[in-house]
Amino acid sequence: MIQSIQVLDAFCPFHVLLSPTGHIVQAGRTIHKITQPVTILGKRFLEVFEITRPKSVLSVHDLCALDGRLLSLRLRQRPKSSFKGIAFTFEDGMVALNLSFGISVIEAVGDYSLSAGDFSPTDLTIEMLYLVEAKSLAMTESQHLNLRLRHAMIAAEEQAYTDTLTGLKNRRALDHVLQRNIASGKPFAVMHMDLDYFKRINDTHGHAAGDFVLQAAADAMLSETRETDLIARVGGDEFVILLAGRTSNDVADRLGTRLIRRIEAPICYKGTSMKISASIGFAMSSEVTPLTAETLADAADKALYAAKRAGRGRVCALSGVPPETLDP
Amino acid sequence: MLGLINRSIQCFVRDYHGPETWDRVVDRARSPVTDFEAMLQYDDALTEELIGATAAILDIPRETLLEDLGAHLVADPHRQTVRRLLRFGGETYQNFLLSLDDLPERARLAVPELDMPELRVHEFTDTNFAVECRFAIPGFGWVLMGLLRAMADDYGALVTLDHAEFRGGGRVRINLVEADFAEGRGFALGDGPAFRESRR
Numbered sequence: 001m002i003q004s005i006q007v008l009d010a011f012c013p014f015h016v017l018l019s020p021t022g023h024i025v026q027a028g029r030t031i032h033k034i035t036q037p038v039t040i041l042g043k044r045f046l047e048v049f050e051i052t053r054p055k056s057v058l059s060v061h062d063l064c065a066l067d068g069r070l071l072s073l074r075l076r077q078r079p080k081s082s083f084k085g086i087a088f089t090f091e092d093g094m095v096a097l098n099l100s101f102g103i104s105v106i107e108a109v110g111d112y113s114l115s116a117g118d119f120s121p122t123d124l125t126i127e128m129l130y131l132v133e134a135k136s137l138a139m140t141e142s143q144h145l146n147l148r149l150r151h152a153m154i155a156a157e158e159q160a161y162t163d164t165l166t167g168l169k170n171r172r173a174l175d176h177v178l179q180r181n182i183a184s185g186k187p188f189a190v191m192h193m194d195l196d197y198f199k200r201i202n203d204t205h206g207h208a209a210g211d212f213v214l215q216a217a218a219d220a221m222l223s224e225t226r227e228t229d230l231i232a233r234v235g236g237d238e239f240v241i242l243l244a245g246r247t248s249n250d251v252a253d254r255l256g257t258r259l260i261r262r263i264e265a266p267i268c269y270k271g272t273s274m275k276i277s278a279s280i281g282f283a284m285s286s287e288v289t290p291l292t293a294e295t296l297a298d299a300a301d302k303a304l305y306a307a308k309r310a311g312r313g314r315v316c317a318l319s320g321v322p323p324e325t326l327d328p
Numbered sequence: 329m330l331g332l333i334n335r336s337i338q339c340f341v342r343d344y345h346g347p348e349t350w351d352r353v354v355d356r357a358r359s360p361v362t363d364f365e366a367m368l369q370y371d372d373a374l375t376e377e378l379i380g381a382t383a384a385i386l387d388i389p390r391e392t393l394l395e396d397l398g399a400h401l402v403a404d405p406h407r408q409t410v411r412r413l414l415r416f417g418g419e420t421y422q423n424f425l426l427s428l429d430d431l432p433e434r435a436r437l438a439v440p441e442l443d444m445p446e447l448r449v450h451e452f453t454d455t456n457f458a459v460e461c462r463f464a465i466p467g468f469g470w471v472l473m474g475l476l477r478a479m480a481d482d483y484g485a486l487v488t489l490d491h492a493e494f495r496g497g498g499r500v501r502i503n504l505v506e507a508d509f510a511e512g513r514g515f516a517l518g519d520g521p522a523f524r525e526s527r528r
Contacts, residue, residue, distance in 0.1 A: 110518025
């Protein structure tokens with residue numbers, strides 16, 4: 001019997017030893033640490049601990065009947081930590097219990113400032129706490145990485161859809177949004193716009209001036225259109241404006257004319273004043289059957305050529321194109 | 329190799345020598361990346377380039393740099409992560425040393441992709457130890473030495489260390505002069521990030 005008691009002390013820092021009357025006669029070092037400053041020796045076990053499962057345990061006699069079974073316990077004093085336990089009754093009526101924290105060990109370690117020495121050297125608790133901490137760190141690192149990757153992806157997508165010089169969208173973006181609009185079945189319209197006399201600017205004043213002029217034209221487009229409209233630069237001096245929603249010929253005409261007036265305003269670069277204009281062809285999605293990116297582009301191009309043939313610096317709607325100029 | 333290593337070189341150079349110095353290292357090493365991600369994989373050769381470039385730019389021998397890197401892993405004022413995970417190995421410096429045998433396995437529990445050096449611990453007396461290590465990075469024994477020295481400070485132990493080449497790797501000998509020489513840095517199991525979470 002004495003040897004058993006000694007083994008308990010050596011192997012189980014969470015053990016409790018009871019007299020046949022249910023009083024605590026010995027406890028492991030960690031049980032003492034947890035219950036301090038209260039002295040538990042001499043107290044009745046059920047005064048210090050409550051057995052929450054099974055509910056039938058009201059006295060030490062009931063406990064004896066549960067030898068070897070898993071018990072759930074709770075410390076009566078704050079912070080009322082939960083324990084798992086198992087009991088063993090000796091022949092002479094003394095009872096030994098071995099307790100452990102279970103999954104609540106993570107909280108308990110902080111609550112009681114436990115360290116490695118409070119657990120048996122063969123206990124896996126320290127390994128488990130290490131694992132929890134290491135995994136938590138790895139998880140946090142991964143989450144941060146995910147966030148960074150997502151931001152980088154969004155930035156890359158932005159870049160893939162942007163014309164670097166003007167900040168307008170590019171053909172890739174246009175194709176994407178065009179498909180989306182066609183698939184939605186909702187009405188929309190496109191304007192094909194070519195800058196007039198632009199090549200002359202490059203030839204006469206150089207590419208730096210040309211770039212400046214393009215930027216000024218882009219600004220003009222941005223200021224005359226809405227948030228919901230898409231402006232794309234699809235060629236050197238070629239642009240496409242996708243107008244969301246139903247747009248009548250009248251509205252398109254007024255918008256186009258305003259745009260052209262803006263673009264025709266003199267552009268001053270390094271002391272030189274330059275002038276360009278623009279021709280615009282306009283087509284509505286409802287006017288084109290079957291409606292595909294190609295047929296719509298063809299229609300807008302026809303209107304654009306008509307605008308150019310009529311003298312440039314003007315808007316021409318598809319419906320306004322003279323019938324004899326519509327090619328077979 | 330996991331970016332963790334390159335990232336710690338980056339933090340070391342940035343923290344102690346400034347971001348401009350790091351930019352110079354990146355340049356000289358012809359690194360495709362300026363900001364390393366701890367959890368991504370990079371070319372082994374790149375780590376070698378970064379170490380070489382850093383040693384050249386800081387004008388210190390490679391061994392000194394590696395030793396400083398090892399110490400920085402533990403003593404980094406901004407990050408307690410490595411230091412805490414190592415302290416789980418033992419309540420005393422001796423127990424910590426003995427736990428180094430398990431370190432590679434423990435590390436892989438947390439991050440399976442982590443390449444770890446081979447480590448072997450010898451205990452000659454309760455104050456005389458040797459740790460052998462072998463790793464893809466030549467001279468890694470110096471990193472180990474810096475790390476062991478910083479951990480001794482952490483535990484408040486007074487030690488003398490020396491390093492020798494050994495069987496293609498390195499061997500650090502540790503003489504524990506006094507286990508409780510100084511206060512050291514406290515370590516509470518309940519102080520880690522996971523535990524602070526559970527308190528919310």
